[in-house]
Amino acid sequence: MEVNDILKIPKSDNPRIVIIGGGFAGIQMAKMLDKKPVQVVLFDRHNYHTFQPLLYQVATAGLEPDAIAGPLRKIIEKSRNVHFRMAMVNEINTNENTVYTEKGNLQYDYLVIAAGSKTNYFGNYENLKKAFPLKQVPQALDLRSHILQNFEQAVLTSDEEQLNKLLNIVIVGGGPTGVELAGAIGELKKHVMPHDYPELDLSKMNIYLAEGLDRLLAGMSEFADKKAQQYLKKFDVQVKLGSMVTEFDGETVTFKNGEKLTSSTLIWAAGVRGNLIKGMPETSIEKSMYIVDEFNKVINTENIYAVGDNAFMKSDKRPKGYPMLAPVAMQQGENLANNILRKINNKKLKPFKYTNRGTMATIGRNRAIAELPNKIRFGGFFAWIAWMFVHLIQIVGFRSKIVILANWIWNYFTYDRGTRLIIRPYTPPKVEDLKKEEETDR
Amino acid sequence: MEVNDILKIPKSDNPRIVIIGGGFAGIQMAKMLDKKPVQVVLFDRHNYHTFQPLLYQVATAGLEPDAIAGPLRKIIEKSRNVHFRMAMVNEINTNENTVYTEKGNLQYDYLVIAAGSKTNYFGNYENLKKAFPLKQVPQALDLRSHILQNFEQAVLTSDEEQLNKLLNIVIVGGGPTGVELAGAIGELKKHVMPHDYPELDLSKMNIYLAEGLDRLLAGMSEFADKKAQQYLKKFDVQVKLGSMVTEFDGETVTFKNGEKLTSSTLIWAAGVRGNLIKGMPETSIEKSMYIVDEFNKVINTENIYAVGDNAFMKSDKRPKGYPMLAPVAMQQGENLANNILRKINNKKLKPFKYTNRGTMATIGRNRAIAELPNKIRFGGFFAWIAWMFVHLIQIVGFRSKIVILANWIWNYFTYDRGTRLIIRPYTPPKVEDLKKEEETDR
Numbered sequence: 090m091e092v093n094d095i096l097k098i099p100k101s102d103n104p105r106i107v108i109i110g111g112g113f114a115g116i117q118m119a120k121m122l123d124k125k126p127v128q129v130v131l132f133d134r135h136n137y138h139t140f141q142p143l144l145y146q147v148a149t150a151g152l153e154p155d156a157i158a159g160p161l162r163k164i165i166e167k168s169r170n171v172h173f174r175m176a177m178v179n180e181i182n183t184n185e186n187t188v189y190t191e192k193g194n195l196q197y198d199y200l201v202i203a204a205g206s207k208t209n210y211f212g213n214y215e216n217l218k219k220a221f222p223l224k225q226v227p228q229a230l231d232l233r234s235h236i237l238q239n240f241e242q243a244v245l246t247s248d249e250e251q252l253n254k255l256l257n258i259v260i261v262g263g264g265p266t267g268v269e270l271a272g273a274i275g276e277l278k279k280h281v282m283p284h285d286y287p288e289l290d291l292s293k294m295n296i297y298l299a300e301g302l303d304r305l306l307a308g309m310s311e312f313a314d315k316k317a318q319q320y321l322k323k324f325d326v327q328v329k330l331g332s333m334v335t336e337f338d339g340e341t342v343t344f345k346n347g348e349k350l351t352s353s354t355l356i357w358a359a360g361v362r363g364n365l366i367k368g369m370p371e372t373s374i375e376k377s378m379y380i381v382d383e384f385n386k387v388i389n390t391e392n393i394y395a396v397g398d399n400a401f402m403k404s405d406k407r408p409k410g411y412p413m414l415a416p417v418a419m420q421q422g423e424n425l426a427n428n429i430l431r432k433i434n435n436k437k438l439k440p441f442k443y444t445n446r447g448t449m450a451t452i453g454r455n456r457a458i459a460e461l462p463n464k465i466r467f468g469g470f471f472a473w474i475a476w477m478f479v480h481l482i483q484i485v486g487f488r489s490k491i492v493i494l495a496n497w498i499w500n501y502f503t504y505d506r507g508t509r510l511i512i513r514p515y516t517p518p519k520v521e522d523l524k525k526e527e528e529t530d531r
Numbered sequence: 532m533e534v535n536d537i538l539k540i541p542k543s544d545n546p547r548i549v550i551i552g553g554g555f556a557g558i559q560m561a562k563m564l565d566k567k568p569v570q571v572v573l574f575d576r577h578n579y580h581t582f583q584p585l586l587y588q589v590a591t592a593g594l595e596p597d598a599i600a601g602p603l604r605k606i607i608e609k610s611r612n613v614h615f616r617m618a619m620v621n622e623i624n625t626n627e628n629t630v631y632t633e634k635g636n637l638q639y640d641y642l643v644i645a646a647g648s649k650t651n652y653f654g655n656y657e658n659l660k661k662a663f664p665l666k667q668v669p670q671a672l673d674l675r676s677h678i679l680q681n682f683e684q685a686v687l688t689s690d691e692e693q694l695n696k697l698l699n700i701v702i703v704g705g706g707p708t709g710v711e712l713a714g715a716i717g718e719l720k721k722h723v724m725p726h727d728y729p730e731l732d733l734s735k736m737n738i739y740l741a742e743g744l745d746r747l748l749a750g751m752s753e754f755a756d757k758k759a760q761q762y763l764k765k766f767d768v769q770v771k772l773g774s775m776v777t778e779f780d781g782e783t784v785t786f787k788n789g790e791k792l793t794s795s796t797l798i799w800a801a802g803v804r805g806n807l808i809k810g811m812p813e814t815s816i817e818k819s820m821y822i823v824d825e826f827n828k829v830i831n832t833e834n835i836y837a838v839g840d841n842a843f844m845k846s847d848k849r850p851k852g853y854p855m856l857a858p859v860a861m862q863q864g865e866n867l868a869n870n871i872l873r874k875i876n877n878k879k880l881k882p883f884k885y886t887n888r889g890t891m892a893t894i895g896r897n898r899a900i901a902e903l904p905n906k907i908r909f910g911g912f913f914a915w916i917a918w919m920f921v922h923l924i925q926i927v928g929f930r931s932k933i934v935i936l937a938n939w940i941w942n943y944f945t946y947d948r949g950t951r952l953i954i955r956p957y958t959p960p961k962v963e964d965l966k967k968e969e970e971t972d973r
Contacts, residue, residue: 095687096687097686097687097689097730099730135953136679136683136951136952136953137952137953153595153597154595154950154952154954155595155949155950155952158952158954160727160951160952162726162727162728162951163727163947163951166726166727169729172730174683174686174687175683175953192687193687210965210969212969214960214962214965214966214969215962215966218959218962222959225957226952226954227954227955227956228957230954230957231956231957237578238617241578241616241617244539244616245537245538245539245616245635247536247539284604284608285602285604285605285608286604287611288539288541288614488941488945488947488949489949491941492949495933495934499930499933503930505605505930507597507930507931507934508596508597509578509602509604509605510578510579510596510597510600510602510668511577511579511617512596512600512668512669512672513669513956514669514673514955514956515667515670515672515673517660517664518656520656520657520660523652523656524656524657527652527654527656
């Protein structure tokens with residue numbers, strides 16, 4: 090293994106495992122491989138891990154980014170054999186066992202693709218480019234400022250059409266993200282905004298949740314669908330089933346059946362697709378994922394693995410593979426880390442086995458839906474408590490746990506959202522503008 | 532008083548007080564005038580109040596914006612006679628008693644200019660446009676990301692010159708902001724970055740504090756200057772007195788005496804100047820401030836007042852007026868609010884009297900300098916405790932107090948900075964890029 094002079098990876102006699110992506114699978118692996126006889130290099134384009142299940146709470150002014158984003162260097166702080174490099178991986182050369190990053194190239198003995206997924210516009214991005222995606226922290230902050238700015242503008246508006254445009258919010262996608270987001274916005278409308286905007290008639294604000302299928306939470310039971318619709322009604326969310334959005338120009342939302350809605354806020358939570366990286370064999374790709382065997386090894390490769398949202402592990406029992414969920418990613422990461430260690434020690438590998446610990450979704454305050462694998466299903470307040478508990482357990486880092494818990498307690502008892510700040514990027518003034526100003530001032 | 536149709540200010544028989552700016556003076560006045568027989572309209576270009584004394588802790592990854600920025604609507608939430616409009620005031624028409632904002636015009640009975648100050652480049656902005664200012668939340672976030680990005684880049688660098696450029700930080704201005712910022716960056720270097728970047732030789736990182744005068748903390752005693760220099764030395768900050776920076780091109784800092792330093796980070800904390808608004812009489816302006824009488828009324832006007840950083844209240848005793856400090860702004864706001872009420876009731880006005888409760892500056896952990904008005908001066912640990920206590924008392928809102936205290940406790944005991952996140956603004960992908968990607972994926 091060469092000593093890498095560009096990426097400054099120290100010399101090591103141990104095999105090098107390169108992990109692309111510091112998501113759930115990536116950091117799980119980095120932690121498992123800590124102090125093991127391997128060298129780990131973790132790449133991510135951000136310097137932090139994002140706890141995506143709570144990203145919508147950043148978008149709805151419930152949490153600041155530090156609550157759900159943990160610096161990756163903090164996570165691997167005590168690992169001397171794990172190295173982080175902030176870089177985007179652009180290409181893989183499978184013949185030379187090399188990844189090409191924007192900062193430099195690096196050889197690997199084992200490569201793990203844990204690059205996660207991005208917003209899926211299903212080939213229709215051209216007509217949806219004004220929609221707000223919700224997969225990254227900067228997107229959530231942008232959406233937060235946009236919604237609050239619209240409220241400030243609505244205060245100055247009496248034109249009905251204009252008010253609809255500013256206040257209406259359309260969410261596309263009836264999965265957990267869409268449902269939880271709709272609940273959070275419903276809570277904003279019902280409990281937070283009336284205090285902030287006594288001058289606004291909030292009955293003019295319509296929240297729509299549009300889903301192409303004829304039900305919500307397709308990954309869960311019919312009980313969950315029924316409960317979700319019931320809870321969303323309490324927060325004045327209008328659920329539109331069998332509704333496909335085909336176009337959004339920033340002012341009008343157009344549905345497939347020709348229906349139109351006025352709104353300047355369309356949030357696109359309709360789906361994700363895996364981040365593919367250039368250079369992988371065409372034969373190993375299906376549905377924007379890498380086809381993997383039961384050990385997460387990408388087919389038609391020797392030493393390349395894909396996990397989580399990047400892995401398509403189909404079997405007779407699961408022809409569609411596993412759902413794109415954090416627990417799948419974490420468990421695959423854990424199993425793969427152990428398998429690589431077994432392989433190095435010439436031990437027998439263990440196939441991936443998914444342990445479904447249940448699924449949950451929360452809808453506004455006091456309401457959630459929980460489904461355990463033994464078909465126990467419950468909704469309401471206790472599901473909500475369980476939802477909070479499970480998310481606090483899962484979030485990475487003790488500091489984030491405290492920050493989130495403190496914010497939740499505050500938001501719950503005060504009906505307040507502490508982070509409703511409109512923060513737009515800083516752009517320095519132009520020289521001629523400031524010169525003119527300095528001349529006018531004295 | 533007309534009913535304003537554009538800015539949607541409700542009809543009222545009470546006199547209307549328009550306040551420009553939700554800084555220390557502005558919110559103090561809004562609070563004092565709550566439930567009084569006046570109508571108050573508060574304008575600010577942001578929807579939040581910024582606690583500027585702690586802005587440098589956002590820039591150095593110690594706090595998130597929600598700790599120091601409080602939504603203005605929250606502050607006036609229970610006031611039915613106080614109205615907030617997020618708008619920039621562009622011009623004042625003193626003949627028509629009208630302010631022109633970007634959103635619409637509004638008449639006033641009393642106008643209060645509390646617009647605060649901005650970074651002062653002393654006419655040299657053209658040569659300093661690459662410098663980082665530190666007066667607003669977006670600027671602090673930009674600086675935070677810049678510093679952290681430089682560290683990530685430094686990991687990949689062995690070229691000595693390049694390392695200097697990435698790691699060196701030059702702070703211009705030996706006032707409280709510059710001194711506190713230098714201490715915070717010194718702490719980053721000494722206690723935080725060594726954990727995060729074991730691969731970096733941090734002895735290559737130089738922190739310079741440049742000040743044009745031959746001393747630090749010119750507003751305080753010589754004792755404070757001496758102590759500040761002594762404490763800064765503990766954090767490896769190199770103080771350069773009598774040093775004027777004249778140019779910065781993003782790579783090299785040039786001093787007046789011809790000396791050059793390599794750095795890509797120049798933070799400009801050398802001074803501020805009042806935000807002037809178009810349309811005020813020329814004769815009432817001096818040194819970018821409005822000349823006011825002892826009741827904060829702007830000279831040569833009838834019903835226009837200026838407070839805080841916008842007011843130049845000179846007297847024989849204080850030919851230079853009052854310092855641009857938060858306590859001055861708050862006390863002037865309080866006195867003016869009472870005076871306007873007195874005026875409405877035809878009572879005798881009270882001239883402004885400044886109560887100096889002392890000044891403080893902190894330098895890294897465990898060290899601060901405090902000066903009480905009775906010439907009691909002390910430094911070290913107890914001054915540091917006092918500094919924290921005073922800032923927690925002053926910060927607006929119970930939530931911010933908790934957030935800051937919790938962060939300080941965490942940062943102190945863990946030597947951690949939880950918000951060291953590189954968050955750059957979200958820019959949507961271009962249609963052609965995403966199309967190409969979608970075609971390549973399958």
